[in-house]
Amino acid sequence: MSVTILVPGVLRGDIEDQAKVRVDVGGTLGEVLDEVAARWPRFDRRIRDEQGQLRRYVNVFVDGEECRRLSGLATPVPDGTEIQVLPSVAGG
């Protein structure tokens, strides 16, 4: 059981300067992010708040589909899934 997480450039400093990390956990997107939080807590708090909710202007794509259009953090994450974290287009 392994999933891949693609890391945006602006957050790589919070995850050991890696563009891509692999975690050996599946289930739901929330469970994958919990594993990420255990290993890289600073990266996790950039994308989720202290109540575990995705930050408003962070988008997380599960195999190319933004998770909010699926089941959010309850979206199933089967073996081999690619999760891509991207900041949304916002700000001035």
Next chain:
Amino acid sequence: MSVVLLIGTGKGLFVARSDDSRKTWDVSEALFPMTGVYAVGVDPRGERPRLLAGVSSSHFGPSVATSDDLGVTWQEPDGPALAFPADTDTSLERVWQLTPGPADRPGRVYAGVQPSALFVSDDGGSTFELVRGLWEHPHRKDWGAGFGGQAIHTILPDPADPDRVLVAMSTGGVYRTTDGGTTWAASNSGVKAYFLPDPWPEFGQCVHKVAGSPERLYLQNHHGVYRSDDGGAAWTSIADGLPSDFGFPIVVHPHRPDTVYVFPLKADAMRFPADGKCRVYRSDDAGATWTALADGLPDTPYYPAVLRDAMCTDTADPAGIYFGTRSGEVYASADDGDTWRQVAAHLPDVLCVRAVVA
């Protein structure tokens, strides 16, 4: 004498340094670029001053960073320095204030945040805990949000009594504790809330900033400038000599408790400098009379405002007075406000400034 001036802006933190008694300044590049730096703090109690910054990324949320080398390098904990406990079902939106505690509580730092809550740290600002006594106050459900959000933006610990702390929030007003934060009482007697049906409520005022010593305090309100001589129990207007009673910052001279500074704006509905010029107003008699300070400031028509934390003093004598504007200019006076020099221009909008004599 060397002075370091922290300049928090809408798009990063700038560190200005003067090594010639505040005559000329070198300004760093943007640190924490593209974050709103709403709070900067200076904790002078250690061997070297500790600097603190509350940074907020619109994408990646809020965080608190510290520096022990006068702003050259900054550290952030891996976990959140500040986080609401799970049972509050609340998420931190922004850090608005970082204030060191009294001298006999080394390591104690307070944080005022949005939504309105007070946090306390006893490890120099690396980790904070929610002050439950204020969070669970029965008034909290009635505290409102101003245009900038609902936040505790002022924290004044009593330097001689660690159990006594004053906070102020917009909106909500002033609250005080005398038992170390277990219980809190509203303390707005005499402060007007013209925008409410009852303009003299127990709480609900839109206090913009409070400054001063434990007993003699000054308050810039959403219309209204006040003084208290009893630690905030009662407030009386000192606005008569000012061109306007609207504004955001208010600061007190570090060695003369009767000397106080404001930057008046025309009105709530007209947030331009009161005279149409860039003017700081100073009172040397605790608010009885006021003098416009303009020597060295722009003399052309002037529109930028100064936000609530964008004015400060240092601890030197004569004091350095500093302010930054929403148009990204920063000015400094090295002589109690009599004359001014420009420190920086063309920065992003200035949200806060704090100075430390290095």
